[in-house]
Amino acid sequence: MDKESLKQELFKTIDSLKDKVIKVRRDIHQHPELSGQEVRTKYLVKGILEIEGYEIKEFEDHNGLVADLVVDEKKPFVAIRADMDALPIEEKTGKPYASQVKGVMHACGHDAHTAIAVGAAIAFAGAKEKLPGNIRFIFQPAEEINEGGSEELIRDGALENVKAIFGLHVYPYLMTGQIGYKYGVMMASADIFTVEVFGKSAHGARPHEGVDAILTAAMCVNSLNHIISRRIDPLHPAVISLGTIEGGTAPNIICDHVKLTGTVRTVNEQIRKKIPAxxxxxxxxxxxSMGAKYKFDYEFGQPELINDDKMVDILVQEAQKILGKENVIDLKDPVMGGEDFSRYLQIVPGAFFRLGVCNPQKHTCVSQHNPKFDIDEDALPIGMKVLSAVALEVMNNEK
Structure with missing residues (x-):
C-alpha cells in the first residue's frame, strides 16, 4: 500500500475513534493527578495500549510510560510524546465531566494530549502490518514542574533508537481546525530562583536599631525589574517575574527575614547564562548597602524549545494537506512560556506545534491555567491526524 493510501486508512480509523477518544479524555479530566502523582492516568493508558499489542515499559521512580509498536527491529522509531499531569486549580467550568478532585484540574490540556496520543496509537496498531517503520508513544509525567519529567524519561532510555519526535499543545488562541507552527525557537527557557534577605529585628518605633528585611527586599524587587529594561538587549526578549514574597510577623516589628521566589524566561541561551550573575x-x-545579608539560589529548568527546520517542513506539508494552507498558521514570534519537550529536541530532531481548540459557541477560548479552561473536543481527531501523518511521513524517509 502506498503511503497516501495508508494515511487515508489511518484517517478513517481516527474518525471512527472520535467518541472513544473523547471518552478517554473526559475520564482523565474527571480524575486529574498532579505532577508526580499520575498513577491512575498511567494505568488507564497502559490498559488500553496493552490490548492493542504495544510493548509497554514502566519505571520504578516515576510515572512515565513508553509504548512501542515494533514492525522491524532493525529500524528506528518515530516518537510521539504526550504529557499527563494536571494543575493545582479548582475547576469552575460547570461541565458534566468537570474534575472530581478538589483543587486539581486539567487546566492546561494534558488530558487532551494523552487522549490524542492514545487514539493515534490505536490507529497505528490497526495498521501495523502495513507500516513502514516503528512507532513509539511517550507518556510523560511532571511537565508542569521545573525539573520536568522529560529528563527522567530521557535518562531511562525513552529516546534510544529514536530518529525523530513530535508533540503538540492545545491552544485557545487558534480556532478549532487550525494549527500553529514555528521555525527555530518556539518557546522560552524556564528557570526559577529564590532570594532570601536576612536583616535584624527591632521595634517598629525604633527602626534604626534593626535592619529592615522588607525594605531591603522591596529595593531588590525594584532592582531586579530593571535588569530587563536596562541591561538586556531589547532585541532579545527576556522576562524576570517575582511570584511570591513572604516575611514579617507583626505590624509593629521590623522584619528580619524575607523570602522571594520567581521565574526567568529567555529565548537566547547566551542571555540566559548571564542573567543569574x-x-x-x-x-x-x-x-x-542596607547592612543585610542574602542567599540567592538559581535553578536552570527547561531550555528554549527549538524546532528542527526539516521536521517543521514535514509538519507544514502534512498539515496543509489535511487542513488547507489557510489553516496552518505561522506563529512567527516565540512565546515566553516554557515546555520541557525542549529537552527531547536537544537530542533528536523533531517539532512541536499548537492545536487550535477555540470555539466561541462552546466557550473554549479561555486561556490555559484558568479555572474555566476547556477545549473543543472536535480538535481531538485533528491532532491525531496531523501527528499520524507526520510520523508516517518520517517513517517513509529513510534518511
Whole structure:
C-alpha cells in the first residue's frame, strides 16, 4: 500500500475513534493527578495500549510510560510524546465531566494530549502490518514542574533508537481546525530562583536599631525589574517575574527575614547564562548597602524549545494537506512560556506545534491555567491526524 493510501486508512480509523477518544479524555479530566502523582492516568493508558499489542515499559521512580509498536527491529522509531499531569486549580467550568478532585484540574490540556496520543496509537496498531517503520508513544509525567519529567524519561532510555519526535499543545488562541507552527525557537527557557534577605529585628518605633528585611527586599524587587529594561538587549526578549514574597510577623516589628521566589524566561541561551550573575550583583549591592545579608539560589529548568527546520517542513506539508494552507498558521514570534519537550529536541530532531481548540459557541477560548479552561473536543481527531501523518511521513524517509 502506498503511503497516501495508508494515511487515508489511518484517517478513517481516527474518525471512527472520535467518541472513544473523547471518552478517554473526559475520564482523565474527571480524575486529574498532579505532577508526580499520575498513577491512575498511567494505568488507564497502559490498559488500553496493552490490548492493542504495544510493548509497554514502566519505571520504578516515576510515572512515565513508553509504548512501542515494533514492525522491524532493525529500524528506528518515530516518537510521539504526550504529557499527563494536571494543575493545582479548582475547576469552575460547570461541565458534566468537570474534575472530581478538589483543587486539581486539567487546566492546561494534558488530558487532551494523552487522549490524542492514545487514539493515534490505536490507529497505528490497526495498521501495523502495513507500516513502514516503528512507532513509539511517550507518556510523560511532571511537565508542569521545573525539573520536568522529560529528563527522567530521557535518562531511562525513552529516546534510544529514536530518529525523530513530535508533540503538540492545545491552544485557545487558534480556532478549532487550525494549527500553529514555528521555525527555530518556539518557546522560552524556564528557570526559577529564590532570594532570601536576612536583616535584624527591632521595634517598629525604633527602626534604626534593626535592619529592615522588607525594605531591603522591596529595593531588590525594584532592582531586579530593571535588569530587563536596562541591561538586556531589547532585541532579545527576556522576562524576570517575582511570584511570591513572604516575611514579617507583626505590624509593629521590623522584619528580619524575607523570602522571594520567581521565574526567568529567555529565548537566547547566551542571555540566559548571564542573567543569574546580573541578578546576584543587584541583590548583593543592595543588601550590603542596607547592612543585610542574602542567599540567592538559581535553578536552570527547561531550555528554549527549538524546532528542527526539516521536521517543521514535514509538519507544514502534512498539515496543509489535511487542513488547507489557510489553516496552518505561522506563529512567527516565540512565546515566553516554557515546555520541557525542549529537552527531547536537544537530542533528536523533531517539532512541536499548537492545536487550535477555540470555539466561541462552546466557550473554549479561555486561556490555559484558568479555572474555566476547556477545549473543543472536535480538535481531538485533528491532532491525531496531523501527528499520524507526520510520523508516517518520517517513517517513509529513510534518511
Amino acid at each position: 546580573m541578578m546576584e550583583d543587584s541583590i548583593k549591592g543592595i543588601t550590603h
